[in-house]
Structures are given as structure tokens and as C-alpha cells.
Amino acid sequence: MSKFTDIAGRILATFLSSALAIVGGSSVLNAFTTSDISVLQSAALAGIAACAQVIERLARASLDGNLTKEEINEAFLPTKGSAASKSDAKK
Numbered sequence: 001m002s003k004f005t006d007i008a009g010r011i012l013a014t015f016l017s018s019a020l021a022i023v024g025g026s027s028v029l030n031a032f033t034t035s036d037i038s039v040l041q042s043a044a045l046a047g048i049a050a051c052a053q054v055i056e057r058l059a060r061a062s063l064d065g066n067l068t069k070e071e072i073n074e075a076f077l078p079t080k081g082s083a084a085s086k087s088d089a090k091k
Helices: 002-032 039-061 069-075 083-090
Strands: none
Touching: 002 039, 002 069, 039 069
């Protein structure tokens, strides 16, 4: 059960970090467009997309029937070309 709680907590954190990152940007965009997409809809879309990527990586890693701690950690790493991976590369 500890793997489940670890993964669930990290997926929630992924959702929140992705959703919160889009709130400011969508607020600025909505000021200049006539679209009817609310800030909450934008945040939900960003969070769901980020979680779907992590869940896909976890599913691929568990195809052999065993999900190791290393595979779980790798699933939560930023992808190449993402803002987080670029900031990590500068350190």
C-alpha cells in the first residue's frame, strides 16, 4: 500500500504544480481574447495532461508486472525540453 500512497501523493502534487503554473498565463491570455475558457478550466486541463503523462510512464514501466522504486522515480522526472528539466540542467 505504500507504493500506492506514494504514487497517489506524487500525482496530486504533479496536478497541483501543473495547474497552478497555468493560472497566471491563462489569466493574461483571457484578458486579450474573447474565448470562454475559464481559469479553472485551463488549470484543470494542464493538471490532467501532466498526470496523464505520468500515469502513461508508470503503465509502461509496469508492463513486466513489477514496478520498482526506481521506475516510479523516473516516471515523475521532467521530460526533455520541459521548463523543469532546463532549470535542472543550469544547476
